[in-house]
Amino acid sequence: MHQRAEEFVACASERYGLDVEVLEFSEGTETAAAAADAVDCEVDQIASSLVFLVAGDPVVAVTSGANRVSERALADHFGVDAGDVAMASPDAIRETLGWSIGGVPPICHDTAVPVLFDPHLTEYDVVWAAAGTPESMWPVDPARLRRLADATVVDVTE
Numbered sequence: 001m002h003q004r005a006e007e008f009v010a011c012a013s014e015r016y017g018l019d020v021e022v023l024e025f026s027e028g029t030e031t032a033a034a035a036a037d038a039v040d041c042e043v044d045q046i047a048s049s050l051v052f053l054v055a056g057d058p059v060v061a062v063t064s065g066a067n068r069v070s071e072r073a074l075a076d077h078f079g080v081d082a083g084d085v086a087m088a089s090p091d092a093i094r095e096t097l098g099w100s101i102g103g104v105p106p107i108c109h110d111t112a113v114p115v116l117f118d119p120h121l122t123e124y125d126v127v128w129a130a131a132g133t134p135e136s137m138w139p140v141d142p143a144r145l146r147r148l149a150d151a152t153v154v155d156v157t158e
Contacts (some may be wrong), residue, residue, distance in 0.1 A: 001136075004103065008132035011108035016148050020138050022131040029120075030102045030134045032065025039128050039137060047121055047145065050106040051097065056079045056111045057099075058088055058096045061105045062149065064120040067157035074149040074156050077116070083100040106149045117142075117151035119127035 002106030003011075003090050005022050012018040029035035032046040046065030049059055054074055071085040078085075090101045106115065106129050121127050121142040127147065131138045146153060 005136040006097075007103055008108055008136075008138075012127060015108060018148075022136050023134075023139050024136045026135065029130070029137055035066060035128060035137060038042050039139075042124075042128075043130060044120060045124050045127045046053045047118075047127040047140075047142070049106045049130060051093045051094065051101075051104060052088050053088050054078045055084045058092065060104070060106065060109070060113055060115045060149075061118070061156055062121070062145070062151060063118040063157060064117060064127075066086070067118055067120060069156055070079070070158040073158075075115075077154055077156055099130075099132060100134075102108040103130045103132050103136065105130050105132060105138075106145060106151070108132075115149040115151040116156055117146045117149065117152045118155070118157060119153050119155055122123065122146075122153070 012020045025038040035046045036043040044066040050061045073087045075082040127142045128137045
């Protein structure tokens with residue numbers, strides 16, 4: 001197992017008492033479609049962790065792979081101007097959350113940040129999330145994931 005995936009497993013165990021089953025895919029899971037193909041599920045079941053800066057502060061949006069985050073909806077949710085919302089840079093993601101783009105898990109962040117949870121994910125028994133690398137994923141019940149991430153369920157998609 002890749003070192004970063006091992007670090008995710010260790011963090012999930014230490015912080016949350018989880019026994020995480022990480023699957024790795026040599027073909028990669030960098031897009032929701034590739035991830036769905038790899039685990040043989042619907043694109044909707046991919047829990048993508050996307051990082052935005054909202055008025056300069058990082059926010060994680062855990063969104064169904066079938067949906068796209070609306071920066072306008074994020075701005076409205078946080079009561080800021082739309083111009084104050086942008087995707088976080090890879091450096092900002094790494095510095096704040098401790099993970100690299102493409103492998104950001106919805107939990108186990110280095111810094112506590114607000115996490116928003118796409119209500120569409122709650123329609124499934126299992127969703128798949130990144131496990132620290134663009135090639136690794138883990139299955140989880142979406143209700144449990146929402147609780148672990150201390151996420152707010154809100155639709156910020158287009």
